[in-house]
Amino acid sequence: MSPNHSPESKSQLAAQFIEQAREGLAQQTAAHSASWHFGSEENWSADLDAGIIQFDFTDGTQASAAMQVVGTYNQLDGTFLWGWDHPSIPEPLSKHAQLALQWGEENEVAEFKSRKVECSEDEAWSFAAVANRLAKANGVYRGTSDTTLIFMTFGEVQLAAANS
Numbered sequence: 001m002s003p004n005h006s007p008e009s010k011s012q013l014a015a016q017f018i019e020q021a022r023e024g025l026a027q028q029t030a031a032h033s034a035s036w037h038f039g040s041e042e043n044w045s046a047d048l049d050a051g052i053i054q055f056d057f058t059d060g061t062q063a064s065a066a067m068q069v070v071g072t073y074n075q076l077d078g079t080f081l082w083g084w085d086h087p088s089i090p091e092p093l094s095k096h097a098q099l100a101l102q103w104g105e106e107n108e109v110a111e112f113k114s115r116k117v118e119c120s121e122d123e124a125w126s127f128a129a130v131a132n133r134l135a136k137a138n139g140v141y142r143g144t145s146d147t148t149l150i151f152m153t154f155g156e157v158q159l160a161a162a163n164s
Helices: 007-036 095-107 121-135
Strands: 043-047 052-056 062-074 079-082 116-118 139-145 148-154 158-160
Touching: 007 095, 007 121, 007 139, 043 139, 062 095, 062 121, 079 095, 079 121, 095 121, 121 139, 121 148
Parallel strands: none
Antiparallel strands: 043 052, 052 062, 062 079, 062 148, 062 158, 079 116, 139 148
């Protein structure tokens, strides 16, 4: 952003960027759903050591991709903990979250600069959408672990057919 932007216009531009990121993510998700049935997986797993997310389908097909952790949403207290300063996230898997932090600093968006944010799940989706857009990732997956939602970006998807 140019230093000539007023705080109001900077805020409006940031809001527009977030909305565009959400729209882009919706388009990506629809394309993945149509091409490899993203969203209808039977199971998912994430290997934080390898940085790989895997989706398993009922027909035996597996989809996998490189992944990054944007952050986690605690359903009990309504807070989002960013991946850029998360005790459970290895630093190499927080690069997309770090891009969101940098964007928040440059655009003066407090929710992107605070390690832990009180927010709705919908706002957490906005955080993930922005990280996805900044990183030019291929999409976002929201996994569930007990009362925690894990927001992850993913890269190019590799499909492996079921063994016949």
